[in-house]
Amino acid sequence: MVFSKEEYNLVEDILLNGNQFNSQQRDFIELFESKTIIAGPGAGKTTSLAAKIILLLRYLHDNLSREGVCIITHTNVAVAEINIALQKAGINSISHPHFIGTIHEFFNHFCVIPFFKKKCKHNEIFFDESEKSDKEYYKHYIGIKNNWIKQEKFQNFYRQIVNRIHDNPLIYNEKLKKIDMINKDDWDKFEKYKENMIKAKFFRKIRGFLKYDDTFLFSKLFLEDINYQRILKKRFKYVFIDEFQDTTSEGINLLGKIFNGPDSIIQMVGDPYQTIMYGQPIPILQEDKIFRMNISNRFGGKVSLPLNKIMPEANIQVQEERESFKPIILIYKDEQSIYQNYKNVLDEYEMENTSFKECDKADKVLIRNRNWASRVKNGVIYSKKKNYKQVSKNIQLKNLIIDFICGKIIDEQMQPQKLKKWITDHPKIHEMNNILLNILKFNLNEDRKKQIRDIINYLLTEKNQVTINVNNSLFREFENMLCQNEDIEQHTSNEINDIFTIHSVKGETLRSALIVNFDDGPFVNILLHQYGILGEANYTYTDKNLLYVALSRVAYLFVFAVHEDKLTEEGKSILESHWDIRKIN
Known part of the structure; x- marks a missing residue:
């Protein structure tokens, strides 16, 4: 694809303040075949990519083409940079059939949410890295499925199996075509309890409680249907992956599974020599598939x-x-x-x-x-x-209690967002606000602990769940939070x-x-x-x-x-x- 002098003048005025792209940058802008673009420091990678996208979108628009452009970025900052460049070129937003976003946003939008809609009959998902709420859920699940484990003599084993459910990741076993679990610490009893552990963890996830890496797990499940791969492949003719060296290899492999082939143009842009996360492998490169941008404008x-x-x-x-x-x-x-x-x-x-x-x-x-x-x-x-968003201590305590109750309730009929809304809107939670204000004004004494306990137990009883007492670890967290009186300005004053x-x-x-x-x-x-x-x-x-x-x-x-x-x-x-x-x- 070759662009005219007038088109280059447009993007150079917008992006380079009247300066010109060098010959190497122009070669990249006009390159439309599947390649890995190794762009060194100061080579103008981001600016050249923005110019390429502007000119390509204008070309597709002028030719009434429905071929989609997919732009995968490493951060939302990069999304904003490209969007600003597009707006300056008169392209106000990237809309159907095109897409711009991070790799997680891409797979969540096109794979994870459709999976939940189709298989789980809901799309109420949220990502939460909280360890405590997950473990509370696994504890209840295993306790219900194996009532004997609640006996005093099995308490140590009870804790161990809950921890293992949390710590051992779920994977998609492509050979067996099913969800599997990794035995991270080579536990000798793993096979005996594996099925229950997988069910506990997977059931938690299909209710919508996901972790960051679950994006790829559920995308793999969704993409096992070759028809969904075809739909995405047909929609996006052009795929650009910015900062590919920082993009998770699992995500790169999934994109390759969809878009590798003669009908798509997929370009990965970045610098493999800037792979600086410990334990992250350097991308494997094929020399015949490489285009180099190694002329730096940064230094001499x-x-x-x-x-x-x-x-x-x-x-x-x-x-x-x-x-x-x-x-x-x-x-x-x-x-x-x-x-x-x-x-x-x-x-x-x-x-x-x-x-x-x-x-x-x-x-x-x-x-x-x-x-x-x-x-x-x-x-x-x-x-x-960091830019801190100050949250009042009252709200922090209230959120702590709401999250705790969410973790205690196993309700197969209520999706997580609805459950949280039910708790938040419950009259007893509104009643609790006055108690929290009194705690902040005075202190957390035994009477106020009991008042909080009674409100929590009221909600748990409504959902037929096990109640708690004032020795629950929640109140230790409560006390710790009350003791944390750090001033954000003081925290940054020595910076x-x-x-x-x-x-x-x-x-x-x-x-x-x-x-x-x-x-x-x-x-x-x-x-x-x-x-x-x-x-x-x-x-x-x-x-x-x-x-x-x-x-x-x-x-x-x-x-x-x-x-x-x-x-x-x-x-x-x-x-x-x-x-x-x-x-x-």
């Missing part, structure tokens, strides 16, 4: 040289005119001297270089371990910034704004970055090994990818703090070709 050659030494597979190319500085290895003896010397380096470059001084990108210290923050900057505590984990800055562009490597951190060994200074080094591909991600964030300058004991004179002489070696006096 002085950053790309050491970057390619550490990750030669990436083969990052740069624009000749792009300016950056020779990275610095800062040799230190005292950890507490690192931070101030890094700041001194920044002052030095601001005095010497106007572009660096006027750059509006941030300078950040990048750490692998959050506990290292106080060692870089004395007395600070690492705290990840520092220039020390971050490498994971937290993935995808960002920084003006400069400092990386530290304390204790048994692997980064120095990776550096020395890749430059041939160390013959052998024990590190994982994830650690190597982390260093690659940290290095590739910067537009201008990277500073690597290395302890003086780690670097010999011979090592310094080898590194000097790519690095400015400075010792802190």
